[in-house]
Amino acid sequence: MERELEAMLARSEQTRARLDRLHDVLTSGGHYGTGATPATVVYQENKLRLLRLLDESGQPRTGPAVLFVPAPVSRYFILDLLPDRSFAGHVAKAGFDVFIIDFGAPGEEDRFADLEYYVEGLLRRSVRKVSAITSQPAINIVGYCLGGTLSLLYTALHPSTVSRLVLLTTMIDADVKGGIAWVAHQMGLGGESYDNPRLVPAVEIKGWFEMLAPGSNSLIGRVNDLWERLDEPVDRLRDVRTMATWVDDVVPAPGRLLAELYQQFGPGRNRLMARTATVGARPIDCAAMTMPVLSVSAAKDLIAPADGVDAIRSLVPHAEVMRLPGGHVGIVAGRTALALWQRTVEFLTAP
Amino acid sequence: MAERDTEPTLVERWLQDQQQWQRTLFTYLDSMMKNDEFLMHMGNAMRGSLLAGKPYPSTPPQAAASPDDAATADRLDKVLFALHQLQGQMQDVLMTLDEIRAGAKTIGLKPDSARKPARATRTASGARKTGKRRTRP
Numbered sequence: 001m002e003r004e005l006e007a008m009l010a011r012s013e014q015t016r017a018r019l020d021r022l023h024d025v026l027t028s029g030g031h032y033g034t035g036a037t038p039a040t041v042v043y044q045e046n047k048l049r050l051l052r053l054l055d056e057s058g059q060p061r062t063g064p065a066v067l068f069v070p071a072p073v074s075r076y077f078i079l080d081l082l083p084d085r086s087f088a089g090h091v092a093k094a095g096f097d098v099f100i101i102d103f104g105a106p107g108e109e110d111r112f113a114d115l116e117y118y119v120e121g122l123l124r125r126s127v128r129k130v131s132a133i134t135s136q137p138a139i140n141i142v143g144y145c146l147g148g149t150l151s152l153l154y155t156a157l158h159p160s161t162v163s164r165l166v167l168l169t170t171m172i173d174a175d176v177k178g179g180i181a182w183v184a185h186q187m188g189l190g191g192e193s194y195d196n197p198r199l200v201p202a203v204e205i206k207g208w209f210e211m212l213a214p215g216s217n218s219l220i221g222r223v224n225d226l227w228e229r230l231d232e233p234v235d236r237l238r239d240v241r242t243m244a245t246w247v248d249d250v251v252p253a254p255g256r257l258l259a260e261l262y263q264q265f266g267p268g269r270n271r272l273m274a275r276t277a278t279v280g281a282r283p284i285d286c287a288a289m290t291m292p293v294l295s296v297s298a299a300k301d302l303i304a305p306a307d308g309v310d311a312i313r314s315l316v317p318h319a320e321v322m323r324l325p326g327g328h329v330g331i332v333a334g335r336t337a338l339a340l341w342q343r344t345v346e347f348l349t350a351p
Numbered sequence: 352m353a354e355r356d357t358e359p360t361l362v363e364r365w366l367q368d369q370q371q372w373q374r375t376l377f378t379y380l381d382s383m384m385k386n387d388e389f390l391m392h393m394g395n396a397m398r399g400s401l402l403a404g405k406p407y408p409s410t411p412p413q414a415a416a417s418p419d420d421a422a423t424a425d426r427l428d429k430v431l432f433a434l435h436q437l438q439g440q441m442q443d444v445l446m447t448l449d450e451i452r453a454g455a456k457t458i459g460l461k462p463d464s465a466r467k468p469a470r471a472t473r474t475a476s477g478a479r480k481t482g483k484r485r486t487r488p
Contacts, residue, residue, distance in 0.1 A: 005361055012368050016375050023378055025401065026392040032403045045442055046435040108424075109431035121439045128446055132453075203408040222399025241401035248395075248402040 018230035025237045032245035035080035035100065037089040043129040047104030050126050052133070053080075053092045063095040064163070065130050065139040066348065071146035072103040072118065073205055073253045078246050079144065081333045082239070090341040096140070096348065099130050101147075105251040111199040113254040115261065116280035119153045127154065127161055138163040138291075140348050144332060145169050145304065149265070153277070156284045159291065166344055167295045169304045169328050172315065174267045176308035180208050185267040194263065197255030206250045212302040243333070272315065286315040293319040294347045296331065296340060303328040320347070 035051065038058065043050035052060050068088050070076040079100060080088040092098040103122070106113065130139050141162055143151025148170025155162045174181055184191075192200065210218075229240060264271045264278070271277040277284040293316050297309035312319050324331045324340055331340050359367065382389040388404075395402045 002361065005365075009361070009364055009368060012372075016368070016372055019375055019379075022396060023375070023382065026389060026396065027382055027386060030403075033405075043442075045439055107431075109428040109435070112429065112432045117436070117439075121436070125439060125442055125446070128443075132446060132449060201408075201410060203410050206408055219398060223397070224399070226396065226399045226401065237401070241403055244401040245403045248400045248407060249405065250408060 014231070018227065021230050021232075021234055021237060024234045025241055028234070028238060030238050030242065032242045033077070033249070035077045035088070035102075036083045036086050037080050037092065039080075039100070042099070042133060043126065045122060045125060047106060047110070048122050048126070049102040049104060050129055051076075051100045051102060053088060053098040053100070055092070061092060061095065061097045063097050064348070065134040065136050066091055066096045066098050067127060067130050067139055067141050068098065068100040069123065069141060069143040069147035069151045070101065070103070071144060072106075072150075072257070073146060073251060075246050075249055075251065076100055076102040078329065078333050081246065082242055085239075085333060085335075085337070087332055087337065087341050087344075090338075091142075091345055091348070094345045094349070096345075097134055099126075101126055103251075106199060106254050108199050111197040111254050112256055114194075114256045115153070115264070118257060119150050119157070119279045120282075123150050123154045124158065127158070131161065136163075137161065140164045140166070142166040142344065143168065143170060145328070146261075149261070152272075152286075153279050153284055155289055155291075156286050157279060157282060159288045162289075162291055164291055164348055165289070165293045166347065167293070167309075167312065168332060168340070169298055169301055169309055170295065170312070171265075171304040171308045173273050173308045173311035174265050174270045175273070176305050176311070178302065178305035179308060180212065180303055181262060181266045182305075183211055184208065191262040191266070192255040192259040194256055194259040197259060200253045200255050200258060202250045202252045205253055206248070209250075209303065243329075246333075247329070273311065275315075289316055290318075292347070292350070294344070295319050295321050296343070297321070297323045298327055298331045299323055299325050300330075301328040 038054045039051040040054060040060070041049050042052045055061055068076075068079050070079055080086045083089070088098050088100055101123070127139060127141070131137055138161055141151045141155065141164075143149070143166070145168065148167040151165060152167060152170060155165050171179055171181075176182070192198070229237065232240075263269060272284070275284075275286075293312070295309060295312040295316075297304070297306035299306055301309070306323055310321050310323065313321055322343065326334060326336055331337055383393075391406055392401075392403060395407045398407045400407050
Protein backbone atom coordinates (compact mmCIF):
# COMPACT_ATOMS: atom_id res chain seq x y z
CA MET A 1 0.00 0.00 0.00
CA GLU A 2 2.78 2.36 0.96
CA ARG A 3 4.62 1.61 -2.25
CA GLU A 4 1.54 2.46 -4.27
CA LEU A 5 1.14 5.75 -2.42
CA GLU A 6 4.80 6.51 -3.04
CA ALA A 7 4.32 5.84 -6.74
CA MET A 8 1.25 8.09 -6.85
CA LEU A 9 3.16 10.84 -5.06
CA ALA A 10 6.06 10.55 -7.50
CA ARG A 11 3.63 10.77 -10.42
CA SER A 12 1.98 13.82 -8.87
CA GLU A 13 5.35 15.52 -8.40
CA GLN A 14 6.38 14.77 -11.97
CA THR A 15 3.10 16.12 -13.36
CA ARG A 16 3.36 19.29 -11.34
CA ALA A 17 6.99 19.80 -12.33
CA ARG A 18 5.99 19.47 -15.99
CA LEU A 19 3.25 22.05 -15.56
CA ASP A 20 5.68 24.39 -13.80
CA ARG A 21 8.16 24.05 -16.65
CA LEU A 22 5.41 24.60 -19.21
CA HIS A 23 4.41 27.79 -17.41
CA ASP A 24 8.03 28.98 -17.39
CA VAL A 25 8.34 28.37 -21.11
CA LEU A 26 5.03 29.99 -22.00
CA THR A 27 5.77 33.11 -19.99
CA SER A 28 9.42 33.51 -20.88
CA GLY A 29 10.64 35.87 -23.53
CA GLY A 30 12.95 34.64 -26.16
CA HIS A 31 13.60 34.81 -29.79
CA TYR A 32 10.93 33.65 -32.16
CA GLY A 33 9.01 34.77 -35.20
CA THR A 34 11.78 36.64 -37.02
CA GLY A 35 15.36 36.16 -38.08
CA ALA A 36 17.93 36.09 -35.30
CA THR A 37 20.66 38.13 -36.97
CA PRO A 38 20.32 41.91 -37.20
CA ALA A 39 19.41 42.82 -40.74
CA THR A 40 18.21 45.72 -42.81
CA VAL A 41 15.57 45.66 -45.54
CA VAL A 42 17.19 46.65 -48.84
CA TYR A 43 14.34 45.93 -51.21
CA GLN A 44 10.60 45.37 -51.07
CA GLU A 45 8.17 44.21 -53.70
CA ASN A 46 4.59 43.16 -52.98
CA LYS A 47 4.95 41.06 -49.80
CA LEU A 48 8.64 40.27 -50.44
CA ARG A 49 11.38 41.79 -48.34
CA LEU A 50 15.04 41.38 -49.20
CA LEU A 51 17.08 41.40 -46.00
CA ARG A 52 20.78 42.15 -45.75
CA LEU A 53 22.51 40.78 -42.65
CA LEU A 54 24.58 43.19 -40.59
CA ASP A 55 27.70 42.57 -38.58
CA GLU A 56 28.17 43.12 -34.85
CA SER A 57 28.69 46.85 -35.37
CA GLY A 58 25.51 47.16 -37.39
CA GLN A 59 27.27 47.50 -40.70
CA PRO A 60 26.84 45.38 -43.83
CA ARG A 61 29.71 43.14 -44.76
CA THR A 62 31.73 43.53 -47.94
CA GLY A 63 32.61 39.96 -48.90
CA PRO A 64 31.20 37.89 -51.79
CA ALA A 65 27.43 38.09 -51.92
CA VAL A 66 25.28 35.11 -50.92
CA LEU A 67 21.52 35.12 -51.43
CA PHE A 68 19.47 32.64 -49.38
CA VAL A 69 16.19 31.63 -51.02
CA PRO A 70 13.74 29.85 -48.68
CA ALA A 71 10.57 28.03 -49.67
CA PRO A 72 7.72 30.51 -50.26
CA VAL A 73 5.33 28.24 -48.33
CA SER A 74 7.18 28.54 -45.03
CA ARG A 75 8.77 31.30 -42.98
CA TYR A 76 12.22 32.45 -44.01
CA PHE A 77 13.72 32.52 -40.54
CA ILE A 78 14.41 28.79 -40.48
CA LEU A 79 17.64 29.91 -42.14
CA ASP A 80 18.30 32.38 -39.32
CA LEU A 81 16.63 30.69 -36.39
CA LEU A 82 18.51 31.55 -33.21
CA PRO A 83 21.55 33.66 -32.39
CA ASP A 84 23.63 30.53 -31.84
CA ARG A 85 21.87 28.44 -34.47
CA SER A 86 21.73 30.43 -37.68
CA PHE A 87 22.77 29.04 -41.05
CA ALA A 88 22.78 32.50 -42.63
CA GLY A 89 24.56 33.95 -39.61
CA HIS A 90 27.26 31.30 -39.83
CA VAL A 91 27.88 32.05 -43.49
CA ALA A 92 27.95 35.77 -42.73
CA LYS A 93 30.53 35.32 -39.98
CA ALA A 94 32.70 33.46 -42.48
CA GLY A 95 33.01 36.78 -44.33
CA PHE A 96 30.17 36.72 -46.84
CA ASP A 97 27.72 39.53 -47.52
CA VAL A 98 24.53 37.61 -46.82
CA PHE A 99 21.06 38.43 -48.08
CA ILE A 100 17.85 36.51 -47.34
CA ILE A 101 14.55 36.65 -49.18
CA ASP A 102 11.47 36.86 -46.98
CA PHE A 103 8.62 36.06 -49.37
CA GLY A 104 6.10 37.13 -46.72
CA ALA A 105 2.52 35.91 -46.45
CA PRO A 106 0.56 36.10 -49.72
CA GLY A 107 -2.71 37.99 -49.76
CA GLU A 108 -5.91 36.86 -51.45
CA GLU A 109 -4.92 38.65 -54.69
CA ASP A 110 -1.64 36.72 -54.82
CA ARG A 111 -3.49 33.50 -55.66
CA PHE A 112 -2.82 34.51 -59.30
CA ALA A 113 0.96 34.43 -58.78
CA ASP A 114 2.54 31.73 -60.93
CA LEU A 115 5.99 30.26 -61.42
CA GLU A 116 7.02 33.02 -63.80
CA TYR A 117 6.08 35.67 -61.24
CA TYR A 118 8.24 34.02 -58.60
CA VAL A 119 11.24 33.11 -60.80
CA GLU A 120 11.37 35.85 -63.43
CA GLY A 121 9.80 38.46 -61.18
CA LEU A 122 10.54 38.31 -57.49
CA LEU A 123 13.69 36.18 -57.55
CA ARG A 124 15.23 37.75 -60.64
CA ARG A 125 14.77 41.25 -59.27
CA SER A 126 16.13 40.22 -55.88
CA VAL A 127 19.28 38.86 -57.55
CA ARG A 128 19.50 42.01 -59.60
CA LYS A 129 19.23 44.12 -56.47
CA VAL A 130 21.93 42.15 -54.67
CA SER A 131 24.20 42.56 -57.68
CA ALA A 132 23.56 46.29 -57.77
CA ILE A 133 24.17 46.79 -54.04
CA THR A 134 27.36 44.72 -53.98
CA SER A 135 28.60 45.62 -57.47
CA GLN A 136 29.02 41.90 -58.12
CA PRO A 137 27.58 40.85 -61.50
CA ALA A 138 27.40 37.20 -60.41
CA ILE A 139 26.42 36.14 -56.91
CA ASN A 140 26.16 32.94 -54.90
CA ILE A 141 22.69 31.49 -54.35
CA VAL A 142 21.62 29.03 -51.64
CA GLY A 143 18.14 27.67 -52.24
CA TYR A 144 16.28 25.56 -49.68
CA CYS A 145 13.49 23.12 -50.53
CA LEU A 146 11.04 24.83 -52.91
CA GLY A 147 13.36 27.83 -52.77
CA GLY A 148 15.94 25.52 -54.31
CA THR A 149 13.54 24.69 -57.14
CA LEU A 150 13.03 28.38 -57.84
CA SER A 151 16.80 28.95 -57.62
CA LEU A 152 17.52 26.09 -60.03
CA LEU A 153 15.01 27.41 -62.57
CA TYR A 154 16.36 30.95 -62.24
CA THR A 155 19.97 29.83 -62.63
CA ALA A 156 19.17 27.80 -65.76
CA LEU A 157 17.61 30.93 -67.26
CA HIS A 158 20.27 33.40 -66.09
CA PRO A 159 23.49 31.43 -65.59
CA SER A 160 25.78 34.44 -66.00
CA THR A 161 24.36 36.05 -62.87
CA VAL A 162 25.16 33.10 -60.58
CA SER A 163 28.71 32.29 -59.51
CA ARG A 164 27.89 29.26 -57.34
CA LEU A 165 24.63 27.45 -56.61
CA VAL A 166 23.79 25.45 -53.49
CA LEU A 167 20.59 23.40 -53.48
CA LEU A 168 19.35 22.05 -50.15
CA THR A 169 16.78 19.22 -50.05
CA THR A 170 15.49 20.28 -53.47
CA MET A 171 13.31 17.64 -55.08
CA ILE A 172 14.33 16.93 -58.66
CA ASP A 173 12.88 13.52 -59.58
CA ALA A 174 9.23 13.53 -58.54
CA ASP A 175 8.73 9.90 -59.53
CA VAL A 176 10.83 8.77 -56.57
CA LYS A 177 8.53 7.33 -53.91
CA GLY A 178 7.79 9.51 -50.94
CA GLY A 179 7.50 13.24 -50.44
CA ILE A 180 4.46 15.43 -50.32
CA ALA A 181 3.58 15.46 -54.01
CA TRP A 182 3.98 11.70 -54.31
CA VAL A 183 1.82 11.00 -51.25
CA ALA A 184 -0.86 13.39 -52.48
CA HIS A 185 -0.72 11.77 -55.91
CA GLN A 186 -1.10 8.27 -54.41
CA MET A 187 -4.05 9.43 -52.34
CA GLY A 188 -5.71 10.74 -55.50
CA LEU A 189 -5.96 14.27 -54.15
CA GLY A 190 -7.04 16.73 -56.80
CA GLY A 191 -4.46 19.36 -57.62
CA GLU A 192 -5.09 23.06 -57.47
CA SER A 193 -6.73 24.85 -60.37
CA TYR A 194 -4.50 27.02 -62.54
CA ASP A 195 -7.36 28.88 -64.21
CA ASN A 196 -9.49 29.49 -61.10
CA PRO A 197 -6.92 29.52 -58.35
CA ARG A 198 -7.60 29.97 -54.69
CA LEU A 199 -5.34 31.08 -51.87
CA VAL A 200 -4.64 27.77 -50.18
CA PRO A 201 -5.09 28.31 -46.42
CA ALA A 202 -2.11 27.89 -44.14
CA VAL A 203 -3.86 25.19 -42.14
CA GLU A 204 -4.26 23.13 -45.29
CA ILE A 205 -0.58 23.53 -46.21
CA LYS A 206 0.23 22.36 -42.70
CA GLY A 207 -2.06 19.39 -43.15
CA TRP A 208 -0.13 18.27 -46.23
CA PHE A 209 3.11 18.19 -44.25
CA GLU A 210 1.39 16.36 -41.43
CA MET A 211 0.17 13.73 -43.91
CA LEU A 212 3.73 12.48 -44.07
CA ALA A 213 3.77 11.42 -40.42
CA PRO A 214 0.12 10.83 -39.51
CA GLY A 215 0.71 9.27 -36.12
CA SER A 216 2.90 11.91 -34.59
CA ASN A 217 1.07 14.78 -36.21
CA SER A 218 -2.42 13.97 -35.01
CA LEU A 219 -3.77 16.12 -32.18
CA ILE A 220 -3.32 13.30 -29.69
CA GLY A 221 0.16 12.57 -30.99
CA ARG A 222 1.22 16.19 -30.71
CA VAL A 223 -0.18 16.69 -27.23
CA ASN A 224 1.45 13.48 -26.06
CA ASP A 225 4.81 14.45 -27.58
CA LEU A 226 4.71 17.85 -25.90
CA TRP A 227 3.72 16.35 -22.57
CA GLU A 228 6.62 13.90 -22.69
CA ARG A 229 9.04 16.70 -23.63
CA LEU A 230 8.19 18.67 -20.53
CA ASP A 231 10.71 16.61 -18.56
CA GLU A 232 13.47 18.40 -20.47
CA PRO A 233 15.21 21.48 -19.05
CA VAL A 234 13.52 24.84 -19.64
CA ASP A 235 16.41 26.06 -21.84
CA ARG A 236 15.94 23.11 -24.15
CA LEU A 237 12.18 23.70 -24.20
CA ARG A 238 12.77 27.30 -25.25
CA ASP A 239 14.73 26.03 -28.25
CA VAL A 240 11.90 23.65 -29.04
CA ARG A 241 9.54 26.58 -28.84
CA THR A 242 11.58 28.56 -31.33
CA MET A 243 11.50 25.65 -33.76
CA ALA A 244 7.78 25.14 -33.15
CA THR A 245 7.22 28.76 -33.98
CA TRP A 246 8.58 28.02 -37.42
CA VAL A 247 7.01 24.59 -37.92
CA ASP A 248 3.54 25.70 -36.91
CA ASP A 249 3.62 29.20 -38.38
CA VAL A 250 2.94 28.27 -41.99
CA VAL A 251 1.72 30.71 -44.59
CA PRO A 252 -0.99 30.37 -47.23
CA ALA A 253 0.11 29.61 -50.76
CA PRO A 254 -0.94 30.84 -54.21
CA GLY A 255 -3.03 28.14 -55.80
CA ARG A 256 -1.80 28.99 -59.28
CA LEU A 257 1.81 28.46 -58.24
CA LEU A 258 1.00 25.11 -56.65
CA ALA A 259 -1.00 24.09 -59.72
CA GLU A 260 1.89 24.87 -62.02
CA LEU A 261 4.44 23.14 -59.79
CA TYR A 262 2.30 20.01 -59.75
CA GLN A 263 1.56 20.11 -63.47
CA GLN A 264 5.22 20.51 -64.35
CA PHE A 265 7.11 18.77 -61.59
CA GLY A 266 4.61 16.42 -59.95
CA PRO A 267 4.72 12.60 -60.13
CA GLY A 268 3.99 11.29 -63.61
CA ARG A 269 4.83 14.66 -65.12
CA ASN A 270 8.37 15.17 -63.92
CA ARG A 271 9.25 17.72 -66.57
CA LEU A 272 12.56 18.64 -65.01
CA MET A 273 13.81 15.11 -65.52
CA ALA A 274 12.19 15.00 -68.98
CA ARG A 275 13.96 18.27 -69.83
CA THR A 276 10.69 19.86 -70.96
CA ALA A 277 10.19 22.26 -68.05
CA THR A 278 9.38 25.87 -68.80
CA VAL A 279 9.01 29.11 -66.92
CA GLY A 280 6.51 31.21 -68.77
CA ALA A 281 7.34 30.50 -72.39
CA ARG A 282 11.05 29.95 -71.76
CA PRO A 283 12.41 26.39 -71.76
CA ILE A 284 14.67 25.31 -68.94
CA ASP A 285 18.05 24.05 -70.08
CA CYS A 286 20.20 22.92 -67.17
CA ALA A 287 23.09 22.33 -69.58
CA ALA A 288 23.53 26.11 -69.53
CA MET A 289 24.61 25.84 -65.89
CA THR A 290 28.38 25.53 -65.91
CA MET A 291 29.05 27.11 -62.52
CA PRO A 292 29.90 24.97 -59.49
CA VAL A 293 26.79 23.38 -57.98
CA LEU A 294 26.42 21.67 -54.63
CA SER A 295 23.29 19.64 -53.89
CA VAL A 296 22.61 18.34 -50.38
CA SER A 297 19.99 15.77 -49.45
CA ALA A 298 18.90 14.51 -46.04
CA ALA A 299 18.94 10.78 -45.43
CA LYS A 300 15.71 10.79 -43.39
CA ASP A 301 13.86 13.40 -45.39
CA LEU A 302 10.13 12.65 -45.59
CA ILE A 303 9.32 15.79 -47.57
CA ALA A 304 11.97 15.54 -50.29
CA PRO A 305 13.32 11.96 -50.33
CA ALA A 306 17.08 11.81 -50.73
CA ASP A 307 17.04 9.77 -53.95
CA GLY A 308 14.71 12.34 -55.52
CA VAL A 309 17.07 15.14 -54.53
CA ASP A 310 20.26 13.37 -55.61
CA ALA A 311 18.82 12.98 -59.13
CA ILE A 312 20.29 16.44 -59.81
CA ARG A 313 23.24 14.46 -61.19
CA SER A 314 21.30 13.64 -64.33
CA LEU A 315 20.54 17.30 -65.01
CA VAL A 316 23.83 18.83 -63.89
CA PRO A 317 26.47 16.09 -64.25
CA HIS A 318 29.23 18.15 -62.65
CA ALA A 319 27.15 18.87 -59.53
CA GLU A 320 28.65 17.78 -56.23
CA VAL A 321 26.04 15.65 -54.51
CA MET A 322 26.15 15.15 -50.78
CA ARG A 323 23.86 13.28 -48.40
CA LEU A 324 23.79 14.13 -44.74
CA PRO A 325 22.18 12.26 -41.86
CA GLY A 326 19.03 13.86 -40.52
CA GLY A 327 15.71 15.15 -41.71
CA HIS A 328 14.45 17.90 -43.99
CA VAL A 329 14.63 20.62 -41.37
CA GLY A 330 17.21 19.16 -39.03
CA ILE A 331 20.10 19.35 -41.49
CA VAL A 332 19.49 23.08 -41.94
CA ALA A 333 18.57 24.25 -38.47
CA GLY A 334 18.86 21.30 -36.08
CA ARG A 335 21.50 20.67 -33.48
CA THR A 336 23.68 18.82 -36.02
CA ALA A 337 23.29 21.42 -38.78
CA LEU A 338 26.87 22.65 -38.36
CA ALA A 339 28.08 19.96 -40.78
CA LEU A 340 25.99 21.46 -43.58
CA TRP A 341 26.95 25.01 -42.71
CA GLN A 342 30.65 24.23 -42.71
CA ARG A 343 30.45 22.35 -46.00
CA THR A 344 28.52 25.24 -47.54
CA VAL A 345 31.17 27.75 -46.48
CA GLU A 346 33.92 25.48 -47.83
CA PHE A 347 32.08 25.18 -51.13
CA LEU A 348 31.50 28.91 -51.42
CA THR A 349 35.12 29.74 -50.65
CA ALA A 350 36.72 27.07 -52.84
CA PRO A 351 38.89 28.49 -55.62
CA MET B 352 18.44 8.42 14.49
CA ALA B 353 18.53 12.19 14.07
CA GLU B 354 18.48 11.87 10.25
CA ARG B 355 15.40 9.62 10.34
CA ASP B 356 13.60 12.17 12.52
CA THR B 357 14.16 14.99 9.96
CA GLU B 358 12.89 12.97 7.00
CA PRO B 359 9.28 13.90 6.23
CA THR B 360 6.73 11.15 6.44
CA LEU B 361 4.65 10.11 3.48
CA VAL B 362 1.70 12.10 4.83
CA GLU B 363 3.86 15.21 5.23
CA ARG B 364 5.16 14.82 1.67
CA TRP B 365 1.60 14.52 0.40
CA LEU B 366 0.64 17.69 2.24
CA GLN B 367 3.68 19.50 0.81
CA ASP B 368 2.78 18.26 -2.63
CA GLN B 369 -0.76 19.59 -2.23
CA GLN B 370 0.59 22.97 -1.21
CA GLN B 371 2.88 22.99 -4.26
CA TRP B 372 -0.13 22.15 -6.43
CA GLN B 373 -1.94 25.15 -5.01
CA ARG B 374 1.03 27.37 -5.89
CA THR B 375 1.11 25.97 -9.42
CA LEU B 376 -2.62 26.56 -9.80
CA PHE B 377 -2.41 30.14 -8.53
CA THR B 378 0.55 30.81 -10.83
CA TYR B 379 -1.53 29.72 -13.80
CA LEU B 380 -4.55 31.74 -12.67
CA ASP B 381 -2.36 34.77 -12.10
CA SER B 382 -0.86 34.53 -15.59
CA MET B 383 -4.28 34.02 -17.14
CA MET B 384 -5.51 37.24 -15.58
CA LYS B 385 -2.42 39.41 -16.09
CA ASN B 386 -0.87 38.10 -19.31
CA ASP B 387 -3.02 38.52 -22.41
CA GLU B 388 -0.91 36.21 -24.51
CA PHE B 389 -0.80 33.45 -21.95
CA LEU B 390 -4.27 32.13 -22.76
CA MET B 391 -3.38 32.02 -26.44
CA HIS B 392 -0.14 30.15 -25.69
CA MET B 393 -2.01 27.76 -23.39
CA GLY B 394 -4.48 27.12 -26.18
CA ASN B 395 -1.61 26.31 -28.50
CA ALA B 396 -0.06 24.02 -25.88
CA MET B 397 -3.36 22.18 -25.55
CA ARG B 398 -3.05 21.51 -29.27
CA GLY B 399 0.42 20.16 -28.63
CA SER B 400 2.25 23.19 -29.98
CA LEU B 401 4.63 25.69 -28.41
CA LEU B 402 3.89 28.16 -31.22
CA ALA B 403 4.54 31.60 -29.79
CA GLY B 404 3.12 34.96 -30.71
CA LYS B 405 0.06 33.83 -32.65
CA PRO B 406 -2.78 31.32 -32.46
CA TYR B 407 -2.35 27.83 -33.85
CA PRO B 408 -3.45 27.87 -37.52
CA SER B 409 -7.05 26.92 -38.04
CA THR B 410 -9.47 26.92 -40.93
CA PRO B 411 -10.49 30.49 -41.73
CA PRO B 412 -14.24 31.18 -41.52
CA GLN B 413 -15.89 31.09 -44.93
CA ALA B 414 -17.42 34.45 -45.72
CA ALA B 415 -20.96 33.98 -47.00
CA ALA B 416 -20.70 36.10 -50.14
CA SER B 417 -23.32 36.40 -52.84
CA PRO B 418 -22.19 35.39 -56.36
CA ASP B 419 -22.15 39.06 -57.37
CA ASP B 420 -19.95 39.99 -54.43
CA ALA B 421 -17.65 37.08 -55.15
CA ALA B 422 -17.33 38.11 -58.81
CA THR B 423 -16.58 41.70 -57.82
CA ALA B 424 -13.99 40.58 -55.29
CA ASP B 425 -12.41 38.35 -57.92
CA ARG B 426 -12.14 41.24 -60.38
CA LEU B 427 -10.68 43.50 -57.74
CA ASP B 428 -8.12 40.87 -56.80
CA LYS B 429 -7.09 40.54 -60.44
CA VAL B 430 -6.64 44.29 -60.67
CA LEU B 431 -4.65 44.34 -57.45
CA PHE B 432 -2.37 41.55 -58.59
CA ALA B 433 -1.89 43.29 -61.94
CA LEU B 434 -0.77 46.34 -59.97
CA HIS B 435 1.76 44.18 -58.11
CA GLN B 436 3.09 43.02 -61.47
CA LEU B 437 3.32 46.61 -62.68
CA GLN B 438 5.17 47.50 -59.50
CA GLY B 439 7.71 44.82 -60.33
CA GLN B 440 8.17 46.13 -63.85
CA MET B 441 8.66 49.64 -62.48
CA GLN B 442 11.34 48.28 -60.17
CA ASP B 443 13.10 46.83 -63.21
CA VAL B 444 13.02 50.22 -64.90
CA LEU B 445 14.34 51.95 -61.78
CA MET B 446 17.15 49.41 -61.41
CA THR B 447 18.08 49.94 -65.05
CA LEU B 448 18.20 53.69 -64.53
CA ASP B 449 20.37 53.21 -61.46
CA GLU B 450 22.73 51.02 -63.45
CA ILE B 451 22.92 53.61 -66.20
CA ARG B 452 23.65 56.36 -63.69
CA ALA B 453 26.26 54.22 -61.97
CA GLY B 454 27.86 53.45 -65.32
CA ALA B 455 27.85 57.11 -66.28
CA LYS B 456 29.57 58.08 -63.04
CA THR B 457 32.15 55.37 -63.42
CA ILE B 458 33.27 56.48 -66.87
CA GLY B 459 33.28 60.09 -65.77
CA LEU B 460 30.39 61.45 -67.79
CA LYS B 461 29.49 63.60 -64.81
CA PRO B 462 31.95 66.53 -64.54
CA ASP B 463 32.32 66.35 -60.75
CA SER B 464 32.91 62.58 -60.51
CA ALA B 465 36.34 61.28 -59.51
CA ARG B 466 38.12 59.24 -62.18
CA LYS B 467 38.17 55.57 -61.24
CA PRO B 468 39.13 52.46 -63.19
CA ALA B 469 36.01 51.63 -65.18
CA ARG B 470 34.15 48.47 -64.31
CA ALA B 471 31.96 46.94 -67.00
CA THR B 472 28.39 46.25 -66.02
CA ARG B 473 25.54 44.74 -67.97
CA THR B 474 22.32 46.65 -68.28
CA ALA B 475 18.96 44.94 -68.42
CA SER B 476 19.11 45.00 -72.20
CA GLY B 477 22.40 43.15 -72.12
CA ALA B 478 24.40 46.05 -73.52
CA ARG B 479 27.90 46.20 -72.14
CA LYS B 480 29.37 49.44 -70.87
CA THR B 481 32.82 50.21 -72.18
CA GLY B 482 35.63 50.35 -69.69
CA LYS B 483 39.18 49.38 -69.00
CA ARG B 484 38.32 46.18 -67.18
CA ARG B 485 35.68 43.62 -67.79
CA THR B 486 34.38 41.44 -65.03
CA ARG B 487 33.18 37.94 -65.69
CA PRO B 488 30.95 35.80 -63.52
